[in-house]
Amino acid sequence: MLTLGMRLIKNIKNRHFLVLALYFILAVLLAVFLHSFLRKHSIHEIVADLNGIPAYKKAAALVLTSLSFFILSFYDFLGLKYAGAKVGKKQVMLASFISYAFGNSIGLSVLASGSVRYRYYSACGLSFGDISKVIIFTTATLWGGLVTLSGITFAVHSPLLSFPFINLRYAGVVLLLASAAYIFMLFRYREPFSIYSMPVSLPSPSLGVMQIFVGCADWLCVSAVLYVLLPDSANIGYFSFLSIFMLAQAAALISHVPGGVLVFETVLLSFLPPESSGAAIGALLVFRITYYILPLLAAACLVGFSEVLRLKSAMAKPILFAGRMYNAVTPMLMAAVVFIGGAYLLFSGATPVNPDRLPFLAKIIPLSLMESSHFLASLAGMGLIILSRGLLKKIDLAYQLTLILLTVGAVLSLFKGAEVETFALQGVIIFALFPTRGLYNKKSSFISEVLTKEWFFTILVIFLVFTWLGFFSYKHVEYRSELWWTFTFDDQAPRFLRAMVGLFTLIAVLAAFKLIQPSKPAFVPYTDDINKLIEPVVAKSDDTTAYLAYLPDKQYLFGEDGKSFIMYGTEGRSFISMGDPVGPEELAAELVFRFRKMSEEHGCRAVFYEVGADYIPHYLDAGLKIFKIGEQARVKLADFSLEGSHWSGMRNTIKKAEKEGCSLRIFSKEEVLPLLPVFRQLSDEWMQTKNSREKRFSLGCFSEDYLMRMPFAAVMRDNKPVAFANLWMTDSKHELSIDLMRYGNDAPKGIMEYLFIKLIIHAKEEEYEFFNLGMAPLSGFELHSFSPFWNRLAGIMFKHGERFYNFKGLRSYKEKFKPQWEPRYIAVQSIFSLPSALKSIASLISGGASGIFSK
Template sequence: MEADKEQRISANTARKIKTIIAPLVALTLFLLAIMILHRIVAHYHVAQIRKAFHTIAPPQLLLCCAFSCLSYLALSIYDFLAWRYIDRQLSYPKILLTSFLSYAFANNTGSLAIIASGTVRYRLYGGWGLSGEEVGRIMGFCLVTFWLGFLCLGGWAFVLEPLSLPPELHLPEHFSVMPVGILFLAMVAVYLLACLFIKKPLLIRGVEVFLPRPALALGQIAVAVADFLFICAALYVLLPHSDPLPFAVFVGLYLLALIAGLISNVPGGLGVFESLMVLMLAPFTAGPPVIAALLVFRGIYYLLPLGLAALLLGGMELHRRRSGLVRLATGLNRVTSMLVPQIMALATFAAGAVLLFSGTMPAEGSRLAWLGEIVPLPVVELSHFFGSVAGMGLLILAAGLRQRLDMAYFLSLILLAAGILFSLLKGLDYEEAVWLAAMLFALYSSRSQFYRRTSFFAEPFSAGWFAAVFIVLSGSIWLGFFVYRHDSYANELWWRFALHGDAPRFLRATVGAVAVMLAFAVIRLFRPYQPPSAAPTAEELAEVAALCRRSTNTTACLALLGDKSFLFSDSRDAFLMYAVKGRSWIVMGNPIGPELEADELVWRFRSLCDTYGGWPVFYEVGKNHLARYIDLGLNAVKIGEEGRVPLANFTLAGSGKRTLRYIHNRLTKEGYVVDIISVEGVQPLLPEMKAVSAAWLANKNTQEKGFSLGFFDEKYLSHFPVAVVRKEGRMLAFANLWPGAEQHELSIDLMRYLPEAPQGIMDFLFIEIMLQGRELGYQWFRLGMAPLAGLEYRRISPLWSNIGAFVYRHGEHFYNFKGLREYKDKFDPVWEPRYLVFPAGYHLPVIFANLTSLISGGLKGVLTK
């Protein structure tokens, strides 16, 4: 046990180090890119860049928008071909929606766009019937398509128009990209030949991968090349063309800068892409026009789709609210609502960055002069300062929106509204105000998605998000010192207040933004830290026992076994019980307590798992609660059905109950009786019950289970009444009872009988408990699970469902799953599905192994019944 614990801690530490290293690498590359960019543009003045902005004509902007739209359409064809590859069908509008949302999200994040868009695809395509495995195949297909386009177009560009790379890159003296281009084209040719001649699946990391048909492979190359050409054209049309710059040369330069930006893992390749483009385009075009074109391209191709995605989701949320639909509806509304927090968080982050960079740049002279005539100078100064503070606040709050915190939602609304006002009062930046207003509308329309009432400072704040905030902050500071590098920085500059005093305003606003960041970091650093307890204390068990007595859900009684840890709500009126095996953090059932607090507990548990690098898993979840877990981005798979008998209708009359009636009458005539022993009377019976239990275990050649099944423990059994079967005073069988609050439900857990007990003894016990429970006013009798029941074998069903259905029908040599369902069916129960909820990915086999080991008490328990 100790070795397993130490191994788990060591693995968690390694995962934490990995999660920290990636953001640090991205931050380092960004700072290096900024240093390079600073050296390149050091001799330019901001006035030159501003003038270059005005030279970009409206037709150029329209062409850039048009080519950007064509690029996003081409990206949707990636997914369209991928659906053909997996031999499934989906209407093109749904594919287009998924593709647009995924790339609008992924293009502004720090990973490869194909990989980062996987979250969106999992949620939307999963909601439209695809399994996790099929979504993974689509992602793999799209990733291959992306690189095929890069290799093919890059190969032709490097061969036909070999690039003269600048000496600042410090490459070997006679380095040529032509051999690289030939290698790229050879790789594409090998892929096509493989698709033509290899018909059997390839085994890649234990997964069978079928190569696409040659026609489909050619389609991959064609659409990916078109996509890259459209992206290149979107930026190319923004550049001045007074100097000759062949489009083929530009394509090669763009591809090099694009891949460098993607590999850097910096959000959107910010800084890395721009530095390389300015550096490599220097022989053709002056720096200021290139910088202006890059900034406009960044706004049109990256920020504009992100804003449109946020508005689209916000509009859908608003329509859903006005239509009177529930918070998590089915169909398109349900699956898109899962994406709202992600998109809104990223859009809010972008809004904060806009405010921060706007506070760095000098205001437009003519606008500021007009504003100075109607607005007092102190208002202008304060608006500029608080605009940057609001921007930093939005960068931080975006992390809370991602986790659906209502506090982050309301504060973001306030800061966005304030940002609109500050943008207008500090320099009449109406373009900025329009962007913020659009984000405000989108966020306001999505109110129902932000419902978690918990402290913002108690939530985990990832190293990646900290790095992204620091990148934006450091980028705005660098930009400010670059713009005002000709000003003399003296102490009196801090206290200079003038209408055109842009440099002092920049300094004061930067101090305000940094102060907000430092204050947040200090609060996070000194917040109380409470690691999860390894075992419940006596005080916790006492609290749980009181909550169990108030719960109508009898599964809550499993908490009193003492083999699980607890996570309590802030009010201590709700809890969930969990155990850790390997990386699987498995919760037994749903949280116990009020629904609102249960929702919050699930989120806190997810955060706890993230902190320790664990997989959040929820076992035996009911269908009515699935939406709660889908909100977390988790998947669900059916693992069986649970039977409950409505006691008001239970009777032994009728031809269908002939067998049960015979057993009950026979054992009653033979002198068998069932007594319900109250909690107070259980203690004296424990030695006799222990003897019955030991005989049962020995006869079955098995050992005690746990987690989801009770085991013989005197402390545990002393919490419950017990049903005992006797004949002439001798105990032959017993079962402990779980009584639910308000007589809602009655259930049994531990069922043991002597080997010499007559046939039908458990039927007799069940019947008597149900009859007596009905007399006591209980509404339901819970029969427990029928594992794998209700799973159907279909060609399009997920792999687990097909395996489960096969085992259910043909696995009687290992465990009689079908017989268990048939045994319980004779009591006429109502069957309700039960699910296992788990993270997206390929963890399911490991999770099942961990769960089985946890229930069975190790490998020995797995191998014995």
Template sequence: MISITDRGSMREKTLKIERLAGYLLPVVIFSLALWTLDKQIHHLHSMYIVKGITSIPLSHIELAFFLTFLSYLTLTGYDYLAIRHINHPMPYKQTARASFISTSISYSVGFNVLTGSSLRYRLYSRNGLNLRQIWDIIIFCILTFWIGFCFVGGLLFTFYPVKLSDYAPEIPVPLNLVGILLLLVVAVYFFFSFRKLNFKAKGYQISVPEPKIAFLQLGLSSVDYLLSGSIVYFLLPSNPQLTLLHVLVFFALAQIIGLISTVPGGLGVFETLMLFMLEPYFGTIDIIRPLLLFRTIYYFVPFLFGLLALIYYEYKERDEFLRKIEKATCSSLSELAPQIFSILVFLGGASLLFSGALPSNPKYLYDLTYIVPLPLIEVSRLFGSIMGVLLLLLANGLWKRIDGAYVLSLAVLLMGGVFALLKDFDYHEAAVLFTLFFFLLPCRKYFYRKSSLMHQSFSSRNMIAITLVLVSFVWLGLFSYQNVEYSNELWWQFGINSQASSFLRATVGAFVLLLVFGVAKMLSPFSRDIHMPGTEEIELAKTIINQSQETAGNLMFTGDKYLLFDDEKKAFLMYGVSGKTWVTMGDIVGTSNQAKELIWDFYEMSKFHQGRASFYEVSEKHIPIYLDLGLTLIKIGEEAKVSLENFTLEGSASKDFRYTVRNVEKKGYWFEIVSKEAVPGLMPELRKISDAWLQMKAGKEKRFSIGFFDEKYLSNFPLALVRNESEIVAFANIWSGASNEEISVDLMRHSPDAPDRTMEYLFVKLMLWGKEKGYRRFSLGMAPLSGLETRQFAPVWHKVGSLIFTHGEHFYNYKGLRDFKEKFNPVWSPKYIALPKGLKQGLVLKDIAALISGGVKGIFSKENKRTASRIGRHAPEKLSEELI
């Protein structure tokens, strides 16, 4: 006896064999069909078949297209009836679209049940139909096709059983019997319809439509079959012995066997069977050309239209998503386009030079002289190499987004392409240069810098690349003409066979151009020279600061920074120089349409003076520009800004502030605002407090990134004071922004005998005063090393900085400063240093530290090492203490 386990194993093996056979059978049938077709038409030349197709009357081809249109229009009725059958309201337009796309694609791709069903599910699910409803539509359309086929095929096979060719494969069952069986299937279907019965197939219940819809199914599918079969008939040559009914019978047999084979679209199988059955009436070529046309008109053309319709539909459905993708792509390209074009233009220049060094084909030159005069050919050889050198130089300007480089590059590319055609009809090189011209032409917006080409700097890598190209150009020319004996007469020889002379003249022209460019660059004055600001520039900077909503620009009044203005005189950068490092302090001050240009100007100016550009304590505002410059960004902390509209002493969250205010005022101290006009009269007392504060800290003044005690500096601002009847114990100068947007403080000092929490009291009272005056926010300055990531894959700098922030109390109370500012519930925003990559970073950081600390010795002063443990008692010693 066979055990249950053995039976299961045998059943599994049987299923595997059936599945394998299901995969292999279509392949075998398709291979046999191709082999048979090849055997029948191997003696025919392909061009003979093509010429045969052109002999078909145009009117017959037009009729075939018209019948195809009617056939697919009829097919849309399948889905329309199915929608009515499931009682789901849907416009015919949507139904027709889903029907045409799914049918046209599945007819060509094959596996109709799989492809047509998946496409219908994709399209109908977007219109609110569920899986069950879509499956009912698919079953309905399949039934509609087979009902019509069974009806028409049954009538033809029963009442018109034509005699097939002797070469056609024999059908084991008489066609009359096949026809009767097909008509019986139709009868059973209508029996179920009239009796309103349903039947099950593999556990799925199929709902048979009512008689009215069933008759419509029969009519539509019958018309569809007659239309598609008629297309083949009208494409065939006329033959009195062959009627439309003959062709319809042959078409039915070929189509049913093609469907059973599951080969996509019955490709090969349908053609092979039609070839055998039509052979008694026509020659092979007369059968092949109509079948090829039928395959193209009825399958391929609708497939293309269906595919395009599907793509358009998917695009419309994802219009918003694709727009976002397009916007992101364009944004990314805008960052990379200048660099890409710079590289391509550089390669184009190298190509022009190398082609000028290589000998041309004398045959091309000889033919060219019939069209182009010899002097013009010689001039084109010379200027072709000069255009190559210009492209090498302009590539640097394109990399830096200079608008002049963009305009000149277009002109040089165009002229270079013309010279490539004139010198030896090098259409390959000309095509590359013209193509580059047309791609560069619409990219004007990416080259926005209004800078002089003479003032641009060339990096060492750029100069090395240009040198290598020029050396290769000279070597290539010398190698190519090594058999030509040099003589002075070579310089003045002109002609088709004097290409060595042309190379020598081109070499001289290229190097003369480089010499002129170098001399002009050295002699051209640099309009952005470094100098301390004069009275006029200081007044202009004051005007810009007074119009700026942010307060950081007030550091200009320290007088230790250089200023760089934009061309519109609406914004400026303040910067310092330490060693070879050029350091800007903060973001651009003011508002200008030339912010990008101003940053680039600073970068170019530093390069012109052989320096390293860096941007210290900048926000996220201009990060893309810093990246364009090739810089990297390091996060150095976060700036805290308090919303004064929400600041109050009421509530449990502010109880600590209320205690501070009561405690200080209880001891007889109060808060006072002094106008800047009254500040000079207080200077002796303020200096006394500052000197005592510095002595207590055992250090010296920091500079550049924060203010320092200077009478001229302090006289520019009002002061916030904490005092009693006899003396001032604390002060801070007040920075205010335009439109009452922001208020902040810079220099803060207190006397050794000031009461506890004096500075916290000053901050609280100043914020309340700012709120009363209508200011929107109060800047508490930066908390160094705050907000750095500690995750596993965070940058090394973040991990080290975070470790110092958490455990670096010995050097500086970073965490205490952050905690103090956090008490005011501020909004934190990141601050960065933008600096060169690689080994230069260490030198830049050292120079910035020296600039802030007043020299290299200041980096290691006691002030920088002293702990800020008193932060809870006296608030931060400097509100904007720096990282270095």
């Protein structure tokens, strides 16, 4: 089944199609429901309900929102207590507010708010393990409160909630039992226990009970924000409303749609009584603004304001704390804020202007200015939505265009309908965005990096929503051809129609430009000219893995003096360097920095795979994080000897092979060429026996252009090769290593061990310093109470991953030669990019995603 699934995936031209199709189906279902529901109402009724919400109710909603975010800070306080870490109260409340303001609106709250917490708390000296504990604890608190409070409300079984084949009272009992089981575990497992060798420590009973209590208190507070906004005519009790609210929030969280937009509203409206559902629409709009948009804008202003103060010489500690970490959080935060500002400006073009303002506008501005302002403001709103992705990518052109469109949009909003609210919103965003200029310094192509297929899909969905909203707002209008050319202050439907055509034209032009734009070559082919640059650098290197530069799957970034280079490959959104920079170490810092900058200019992440400890300072200086991935075995030849009881087995291996007529012969690279067909046959036989396929990138492959550049070692029997290995040898005789090791069907048993032993003896005779046995993945990890999460995960994979790879066997085999073990690392931009980087590396080595799951 797995192989069949991989084949199906491989046959799909664009694998993102599945994800886009699922989101499209979800969007269609939501749109159908909302349309069937809202056709019973008009835009005037919704506006009337919105304006009918008293000011004191809006003020109460603001107070309850503030109280909710205050309670959310206790998630972090309790989480830090669970992790045994100490952080100042101001720092905790700042990190909590920004992370939840951002996570609530962007969706994927564990990743979004978790990444913000990691950035802020790491600046306070917390380790990754402690921060992970805080994130896990706060996530458990959120879901614990949701499960417990939902269980209570469902157990009472509100008559408003009914499903076929499901009794919600039983569902509520199950949820309460789950919550009770968690509390029972807190009392039962007071000592740490292990799950797959990973130590797990539950909170103390008092801390766990407080966790559930705080989670429930927060959900009660959030639900109260929306409940107080409902008009008195809704006629629904709080407890009945709470059961519907909890169900809608659960659906929104599971969907991972940003902010649960439309998912939350759809579930809520479908269960409210018919007489109260119409009145709830206005309350939902105010709820969205109060609980989501206003905190997000406040967080954006806070980050921007902290950066202004950061530039001053004297700063308070909380501001200094925020200033140090703003550059990691701000691009995501500003992108979300600009997206919301653009959507607000865009959708205001699909809804009627307040009729009370039209007489005032007619007196002070000409009709032509109002018409053109309405048209251009809609285009500016869509432009801001498009540019928000450019801000996320830190593109300088996107930043400059965003400031221009925000300014233009603010001015146009006044001319098109005296929309002071829109003007103020755009001004707040400009204030928050302006001080962050230094973050946006990427010079990459705006079209190729921003206008991706996924983003075009998002833009198209937004355009469809704009179109539907316009026709819904003006459904009382009788549409006829004359409307296109109607220009009066009172007729607003024609303005929407002209804006709709303008937006469609803008999207079509961008799509056409994207299609005709020549694509960047994803691969620079290996040529003789490049070989002339590579060869002298490889010859002077003390690291035999430099020979991988001769493989035809590599691309190269050369130092300015041509005496060093980085060999790399591209996969997905990763630029992956194979090993450390090749060349003198003093040139490495400049190359590492340039490689990361080049990667970011292409909208990708920089990854350094299988690097050594000597170059770690250069990767840290480039802002990368280091994670161990295994250990490399090297035999120190000066100490190597086959004498003694430990080596008796190897002596017997040599005697047995030589008794069968085997001997080792070294062929120079000049002698290799005529023998390549013979070695090819041995290689094909070995591949068939192993039912394997050629790997690449970090391993050699049987390519004649590659193999003819190095000597070979062959095991001869009856003057005929039965096994071979190509040799990597440094000119300085620092190290000798082998790449391909293959044998034919006629080779005697134990031939590979014989080849290994004889080559080590040969290397010692030739006075090499080390014989490199290669890496043992995921080995050499020390597991103790202070081990970080990645080390524990790698240790579990090494111990229990024999089903996928012979981790233990490979380590054990190389251990027989008593080598020196040296750690090998991967350098990535953050812990959150590590899984994606490892997946890209596996795909690059295996020749595609299907190769990861097959030999």
